[in-house]
Amino acid sequence: MSDALAPLPAITDEVLRVENLSVHFPVGPSWPFGKPRATVKAVDGVSFSLKRGETLGLVGESGCGKSTTGLAALRMLQPTGGRIVFEGQDITGFDKARMRPLRRGMQMVYQDPYGSLNPRMRVRDLVGEPLAVHKLVSSQAEYDERVAGLLATVGLLPSMADRYPHEFSGGQRQRIGIARALALEPSLIICDEPVSALDVSIQAQVVNVLVDLQQRLGLSYLFIAHDLAVVRHISHRIAVMYLGRIVEIASRDDLYARPLHPYTQALMSAVPVADPEVERARPRIPVRGEVPSALRPPSGCRFHPRCPMATDVCKTVDPVLTSTGGGRAVACHLVHPPVTSAVAPSPMQHSSNESRVARTA
Ligand code: SF4
Numbered sequence: 222m223s224d225a226l227a228p229l230p231a232i233t234d235e236v237l238r239v240e241n242l243s244v245h246f247p248v249g250p251s252w253p254f255g256k257p258r259a260t261v262k263a264v265d266g267v268s269f270s271l272k273r274g275e276t277l278g279l280v281g282e283s284g285c286g287k288s289t290t291g292l293a294a295l296r297m298l299q300p301t302g303g304r305i306v307f308e309g310q311d312i313t314g315f316d317k318a319r320m321r322p323l324r325r326g327m328q329m330v331y332q333d334p335y336g337s338l339n340p341r342m343r344v345r346d347l348v349g350e351p352l353a354v355h356k357l358v359s360s361q362a363e364y365d366e367r368v369a370g371l372l373a374t375v376g377l378l379p380s381m382a383d384r385y386p387h388e389f390s391g392g393q394r395q396r397i398g399i400a401r402a403l404a405l406e407p408s409l410i411i412c413d414e415p416v417s418a419l420d421v422s423i424q425a426q427v428v429n430v431l432v433d434l435q436q437r438l439g440l441s442y443l444f445i446a447h448d449l450a451v452v453r454h455i456s457h458r459i460a461v462m463y464l465g466r467i468v469e470i471a472s473r474d475d476l477y478a479r480p481l482h483p484y485t486q487a488l489m490s491a492v493p494v495a496d497p498e499v500e501r502a503r504p505r506i507p508v509r510g511e512v513p514s515a516l517r518p519p520s521g522c523r524f525h526p527r528c529p530m531a532t533d534v535c536k537t538v539d540p541v542l543t544s545t546g547g548g549r550a551v552a553c554h555l556v557h558p559p560v561t562s563a564v565a566p567s568p569m570q571h572s573s574n575e576s577r578v579a580r581t582a
Pocket of ligand 1: 482483484522523524525526528529530531532535540552553554555
């Protein structure tokens with residue numbers, strides 16, 4: 222990716238709101254036939270909103286709950302708690318029948334552009350299948366015309382409709398996946414690591430296709446990735462996740478100019494800079510060890526066993542995601558020191574889902 226940032230499209234009203242979302246998985250040797258022995262809190266009190274025409278980048282290490290958050294937001298996974306509002310409707314409790322008409326408006330682009338396409342289907346049917354399923358075309362001619370239009374939208378030739386997925390490069394296959402996601406004219410697309418399986422040279426092409434489509438169609442993206450350089454190019458705002466929670470959320474420019482959470486700072490310091498002199502001179506912020514298990518998250522701040530700036534209070538008091546103004550929120554005692562008075566207990570000392578609603582601006 223080059224360092225020149227493309228202008229991002231204007232943002233209007235809200236498409237998706239996720240409030241205090243949690244997704245917990247019971248686990249144990251006998252589950253699902255016996256009592257679960259424990260609970261994996263894959264997502265634990267996540268809140269964010271996404272406006273029309275906006276891209277929210279969701280970043281963090283593997284296993285932090287990014288993909289689970291995306292799947293739950295689409296109701297492809299049942300949330301354990303919280304609320305999901307899509308296009309003004311609370312869809313948290315909707316069953317399959319009530320979700321079916323809404324599925325047209327929310328689509329997903331997957332990480333593996335080969336695995337997500339049926340190798341036995343021609344591109345014509347891979348892209349056109351959603352049109353047929355939702356009965357959006359009335360003749361073969363109309364079907365072919367819509368498929369050709371969708372392929373052209375993502376920069377592929379209509380003549381490619383008769384080929385099979387294995388006849389395409391990784392980048393072209395991802396374009397086919399995007400064309401299929403666009404077939405139903407969604408307002409929201411969850412992009413789950415859509416370029417991480419591609420060569421670096423191809424990543425920029427696919428990201429540019431997504432930005433171009435957003436500008437033309439007003440799409441909203443929840444862009445899940447672990448590569449901060451890619452996320453920077455496409456996102457208006459970025460949320461950083463750690464062990465099932467958002468620890469910092471801010472505009473792209475604020476986050477990259479001045480990351481406030483020690484975990485965000487560590488992630489940023491690991492992103493390589495093109496200029497070798499700058500790269501050599503800039504400080505690295507070390508993060509110790511591996512991500513702890515979501516089965517037994519650490520007490521207090523979940524990041525404290527790895528945080529180079531942890532203090533005693535971090536081991537016992539769970540920091541709450543709290544606004545710093547200007548649309549930014551951070552969950553860290555360095556930024557928002559906890560109230561320690563016994564007379565006035567701090568809301569930061571609560572750890573229930575209810576207390577974890579982000580106090581954002
Ligand atoms: Fe580090 Fe403490 Fe901030 Fe957690 S609350 S990120 S342990 S300084």
